[in-house]
Amino acid sequence: MTIPQSDRLAAVPVPGGTPAGDANSSAHHGYPEDPDGVFTVLDVGGTTLRTGSYDPAAAAVHRVRRVPVEGMARHPRDPVAVLQRRVVDQIAHEVARHTAGASPRAVGVAFAGPISAGGLVLAAPTVWGRRGDPLPLGQLLTERVGAPVVVVNDLTAAAWRYAATETEPFCLITVSSGIGNKVFRGGEVLLDADGHGGELGHWVCDPSPEAALCDCGARGHLGAIASGRGVLAAVRRAADTDPAGFAASLLAALCDGRAPGIDNPAIATAVRQGDTFTTEVLRGTVTRLAQAIGAVFTSIGVCRYVVMGGFALAVGERYRELLVGELVRLGCFGLDADAVDGMVSLGRPDDDHGLIGVGRLLADRMSRAGTR
Structure with missing residues (x-):
């Protein structure tokens, strides 16, 4: 399965390395070369932030921790800019906590909002409400955690879990804090470069x-x-x-x-x-x-309609x-x-869709990078 331009890995600079998602960058795209390591993966929704370790060899997630998102649900009176800072700080804190302060191999973030081709979070109604300014979440987190960070829409990430078993075009729908969908057809998600759709x-x-x-x-x-x-x-x-x-x-x-x-x-x-x-x-x-x-x-x-959330x-x-x-x-x-x-x-009766999906996405990208 391929990712359309609007949901391809954004080119996030890695400190001292190459862009994490640039298809023309050098071998391994700035990823550490340890082929057996796990990825740190996060799923940021409207109410819950999930953090876990994704093992590419087992195609499974473990050590999952769930905490309330420091967004508008907990701080309803804060302006958008303050909520954005809170969420960025929280994600960086959860990564550091999960890795005991060590630099992770790579980080994947499934995020509840439209993501542009440039890696910007364009909006996050269930996380910080009104639109606000676009947030370069991948770049900000890369600077904070010192490792390549990939940010994709949460349903795009979830598709990597279901695309392996769905053999025909399908629409993935989530009914949770909000409602979202993605249509996958011909091996790609139907979106434009600015993240419109779904x-x-x-x-x-x-x-x-x-x-x-x-x-x-x-x-x-x-x-x-x-x-x-x-x-x-x-x-x-x-x-x-x-x-x-x-x-x-x-x-x-x-x-x-x-x-x-x-x-x-x-x-x-x-x-x-x-x-x-x-x-x-x-x-x-x-x-x-x-x-x-x-x-x-x-x-x-x-x-085909797969309902999760x-x-x-x-x-x-x-x-x-x-x-x-x-x-x-x-x-x-x-x-x-x-x-x-x-x-x-x-969908599967758990809440690991985004974690497993973004882990599989990272594994796929590293596998492709290793063959170049």
Whole structure:
């Protein structure tokens, strides 16, 4: 599998070395020559920062540590520039902690936001909210950790996990703090050089003035309605507007009867256990996602959809069933119900997609560099 220009490894200068991602640089692209070493890999999402070691020989990740991201979820009043500094500092700290202060072999970062061909983080609505200035994250981290650093979009990284097993074009969708997607077709992700594309979470599916507010500052985006955060807000609103229905629900029993006590784990548990109140609220949000998938299918004919992300996987098979049900109800032109059911699957039941994916990406790049 190849990476299109917008998601190729950015040419990040290595102190005393050559660019980490320049296809025309000298052998090994500035990487240390130890063929048996592990990579330090990170996955920076809207709520959680994951750090681990990726072993290319075993194609596995281990020593995984999870901490809350020092972004807007923890510091909602901080301006974008301050949040950007916090996140950069946190990533550098986690790398140093993971390697006990030693210089890592190489670092791969899967990041929740569009990445340009030049390696800039163009936006990170779930991490620091409004757009702010582009952040040269790879360059900043390389200067801090003293090793080559590669930064790619988190779903592009995740694709390296799934591309090995998906034999036809597919759309990878994450339903977590936000919503994102990437379409992989003909061996590459469909993006332009400025990183546009793969952001279904920012499709306006509700144009009304009072529509839900997205983390990016706009209203009515799919991510504001159907993400884990969007579902949580919708369920809390439903509990306030239908107190009797909420009081009679399993969800209420899980939250001591208090709407402010509702959280995503309780929502996932209630849906898995068949709670009608919670399931119907979730169904309303899934309808919007089904509309988006229907548009992708009818416009470019992709017939495989892999759904991952912390919220969707926490709900599990019931989430897939609800999504398929809405796709069948709305219709996928030319497909019957069995075909629709067969085109949607859940991702692996863990949260290591970005870690494994960016590790595989690094291993692939080092393997290619070693043959030059």
